[in-house]
Amino acid sequence: MSVAIVAPFTAACGNAECLRDSDCVGDSVCAGGRCSSLTGQGHASSGSDTEGGGPESTTGGDGITSSNTQGPGTGPQSGTGSSGPGSTTGHGDGDGDGDGDGDGDGDGDDGTGTGTGGSANTGASDSGNSDATVTMLTPLVDAVSHPTRTENAGLWAWLWGP
């Protein structure tokens, strides 16, 4: 049985060594002494394909009047690949397959609205009694927060004693 010293408090990703889940970053968990992702997404394994392009025509004309109708590529310029499956014991190695999707972004018109202002407060002041506990603690808190020279001396005398 071997003994491994795990580097302390590093960003444990991929197959970094670990003792607990909290040693791993993100959603990774510690399994078998290694950090691994439950979703199979290893670090730096997100795939991206740049393949694309429209279909090419393979039908050609015959004879002298032959012509190709090779189509222009209109495929996605960059695809975002989804990472491959991983296991809870291994590190994730994602292989990306690009599937480009076009997204439309529209800007909506600004809405218009009218509002009526609230009514003014009449500003009645509270007339309740003050909290006795707060009243009692306020001088204490003030004494601790802003001790006078006498209070400071008293506290230190109490702490250190004769």
Add this chain to the structure above:
Amino acid sequence: MIGALLSATTLLGGLTSSMPPAEQWEVSARAAAGSGVSVSGTGREVLKRRSPLTLNLGVGFRHPQWSWLELCPGIQLEMQGKASFAFRPVLRAYLPTRRPTVHGLVGAPLYVFPFTLHGVEVGFGVAYPLAHHVALTAEASATAFVGGSDLMTGSGLTKLDVAGGIRVSF
């Protein structure tokens, strides 16, 4: 930190001084920081690393009739890695020594945020009185975590830690 300790000192001092003398418990507050070694195993290998720095805060209660025994509810905060929070009740048994005082301890740390982790802790410690109400403390403990969401599947975690701090008696 020091301000909070002084506030707790003043507040608890006021509370305990209002108790009847016959039932007056000895109350103390303590704060300590510690670290050590964490050990776990996978069946094929033993893994070790330095334990995250922890901050222990607690309030100790000793009944006058059982002054050798101290019940100390407290909390433990892991300050490195993923910051976490635990309840840490500890029972200390003091030997009849005066300077320094020596004690054994058993505890039950229970991490509740952001993950769960629970185990049993045993250890010992010393406290060296500096003044009338102040003492320096040092403790060594072994903690076996046997359950919780933070553990590896099918594995446990053992921590061998030491902590140093201060205790203020009231």
